[in-house]
Amino acid sequence: MRSITRLYTKLAIAVLILVLTLAAVLLYTTSKTSERYSLEITQRINRDIALHAAEDMPIFEGGVVNQAALKELAHHVMFINPIVEVYLLDLDGNILSHALPSGTVLLDRVDMKPLQEFMQGREQLPIFGNDPRNPDAGKVFSISPVQSEGEPAGYLYTVLNGRTHDGLRHSLQESYNLRAGAEVIVGSLFVAMLIGAIIFLVLTRRLQKLLIAVRSYREGSFEKPMNYVGSEPPRDELDELGNAIYAMSVRIENQFKALEDADSTRRELIANVSHDLRTPLASMQGYIETLLVKGETLSPDRRAEFLEVAHKHSKRLNNLVRELFELSKLESSTSEPCWENFSLMELLHDTVQEFTLQASERDVSISMPDIDLHSIVYADIAMIQRVLDNLLENAIRNTPRGGSISLSTTQEDKRIRVEVTDNGRGISSADIPHIFDRFYRPDDAQSSAQQGNGLGLAIVKRIMELHQSSVKVISEVDHGTSFIFWLPQRS
Ligand SMILES: Nc1ncnc2c1ncn2[C@@H]1O[C@H](COP(=O)(O)OP(=O)(O)OP(=O)(O)O)[C@@H](O)[C@H]1O
Numbered sequence: 002m003r004s005i006t007r008l009y010t011k012l013a014i015a016v017l018i019l020v021l022t023l024a025a026v027l028l029y030t031t032s033k034t035s036e037r038y039s040l041e042i043t044q045r046i047n048r049d050i051a052l053h054a055a056e057d058m059p060i061f062e063g064g065v066v067n068q069a070a071l072k073e074l075a076h077h078v079m080f081i082n083p084i085v086e087v088y089l090l091d092l093d094g095n096i097l098s099h100a101l102p103s104g105t106v107l108l109d110r111v112d113m114k115p116l117q118e119f120m121q122g123r124e125q126l127p128i129f130g131n132d133p134r135n136p137d138a139g140k141v142f143s144i145s146p147v148q149s150e151g152e153p154a155g156y157l158y159t160v161l162n163g164r165t166h167d168g169l170r171h172s173l174q175e176s177y178n179l180r181a182g183a184e185v186i187v188g189s190l191f192v193a194m195l196i197g198a199i200i201f202l203v204l205t206r207r208l209q210k211l212l213i214a215v216r217s218y219r220e221g222s223f224e225k226p227m228n229y230v231g232s233e234p235p236r237d238e239l240d241e242l243g244n245a246i247y248a249m250s251v252r253i254e255n256q257f258k259a260l261e262d263a264d265s266t267r268r269e270l271i272a273n274v275s276h277d278l279r280t281p282l283a284s285m286q287g288y289i290e291t292l293l294v295k296g297e298t299l300s301p302d303r304r305a306e307f308l309e310v311a312h313k314h315s316k317r318l319n320n321l322v323r324e325l326f327e328l329s330k331l332e333s334s335t336s337e338p339c340w341e342n343f344s345l346m347e348l349l350h351d352t353v354q355e356f357t358l359q360a361s362e363r364d365v366s367i368s369m370p371d372i373d374l375h376s377i378v379y380a381d382i383a384m385i386q387r388v389l390d391n392l393l394e395n396a397i398r399n400t401p402r403g404g405s406i407s408l409s410t411t412q413e414d415k416r417i418r419v420e421v422t423d424n425g426r427g428i429s430s431a432d433i434p435h436i437f438d439r440f441y442r443p444d445d446a447q448s449s450a451q452q453g454n455g456l457g458l459a460i461v462k463r464i465m466e467l468h469q470s471s472v473k474v475i476s477e478v479d480h481g482t483s484f485i486f487w488l489p490q491r492s
């Protein structure tokens with residue numbers, strides 16, 4: 002929560018700084034333009050003030066300055082308009098006279114250039130001239146030529162916003178106009194800031210919601226996805242972030258479940274393997290011990306019988322270890338079929354040959370009625386051999402005397418369908434979903450007499466998966482079973 006508050010504070014401070022900078026810039030430019038505008042107005046209104054004043058009074062009398070007249074004129078003008086200060090200049094701009102308190106006028110001369118521009122009637126105002134009482138500041142002015150006995154003798158120069166005006170300006174204009182402008186600006190900026198603060202609050206609230214969800218997820222057990230309802234489609238990056246974190250948590254949950262499943266499968270496997278290893282081992286040990294202890298007293302037939310049983314168990318152990326090893330190899334991620342084109346007919350033929358003796362011992366016949374001689378498939382020949390071995394072995398083991406087994410192939414799209422069918426005891430519908438599981442053996446008397454390891458069909462299923470194919474079973478109790486799988490045709 003604190004980090005969100007921190008983020009919110011940072012955002013608010015950033016906005017505050019932005020708003021204050023903007024306000025300062027606005028106030029400064031507004032005050033500058035309004036001042037310039039007021040000066041322009043002053044100069045425009047008072048453009049002819051010097052002219053009228055000069056017309057009214059005889060400033061030169063007999064070629065010399067009439068001080069009394071100038072003083073009267075200055076008082077007269079200042080009386081009407083207190084911001085005006087009057088100077089008499091010669092033709093070069095030297096100050097000849099004025100009516101201001103002595104010692105307050107600091108310049109002897111004013112620059113004539115802006116004054117000339119003014120007299121030539123330049124339209125663009127304000128024009129700034131020197132203020133003899135304040136040499137650093139340019140002031141708006143009015144100027145008019147003055148004659149003495151019909152000849153140009155100098156200029157009447159009036160500074161329009163003299164010292165009196167300076168004082169007034171600070172106390173009046175700035176305080177009133179600017180304050181009014183400043184109030185509007187500050188008011189609207191304050192409203193903008195308020196809206197900004199609300200927007201940030203709304204935005205950070207969503208972020209805060211997400212943060213709370215992530216925190217409680219982190220503190221949880223990762224077994225459930227994060228408690229967060231995102232928006233789909235996302236409205237912005239924040240929604241996208243939330244959705245991405247949620248998707249991540251779902252993935253973690255799945256992996257967690259997969260890990261748990263793998264763990265329980267591993268436990269189950271160890272339990273099954275140790276049970277399956279222990280039974281034949283204990284039995285073998287029993288027979289061998291009997292032979293060791295009573296060997297001398299046993300008849301040769303009995304001894305042979307004991308050895309036979311011990312041999313049978315050792316064969317079963319060997320078989321179990323071989324199948325386990327095979328299955329674990331097939332299930333490792335590095336296991337890949339060794340793809341090649343080969344004749345399916347030849348493989349089926351060889352496999353049948355291999356099982357003929359075993360089948361005839363049990364009085365079971367194997368036939369291959371309609372094999373297509375030309376079916377070439379693309380697969381791992383050793384793996385497919387293993388599939389056929391397992392299926393035929395199962396068929397022989399589960400078919401009673403006098404039964405029959407048949408192999409057939411059919412073309413289906415670009416695949417060959419291979420079918421191993423027997424008319425044996427069949428599989429109950431309750432067992433069918435499980436027969437491809439590792440160590441699954443239907444729990445009945447006959448099958449326990451047969452004593453397989455329950456790994457053959459798991460191996461078949463895994464081999465088919467590696468071939469991106471599948472295997473399925475159709476069976477009816479006491480009628481028979483069909484195992485069907487598909488192989489890709491020649492590449
Ligand atoms: N053709 C069949 N007819 C009837 N039941 C079958 C047939 N094929 C398989 N089964 C049943 O499915 C079970 C699992 O077969 P699977 O081949 O996986 O194991 P298994 O044959 O018992 O042992 P092994 O690991 O030696 O192959 C068998 O125990 C058997 O009960």
Ligand SMILES: [Mg+2]
Binds near residue numbers: 391394453456457458
């Ligand atoms: Mg089997």
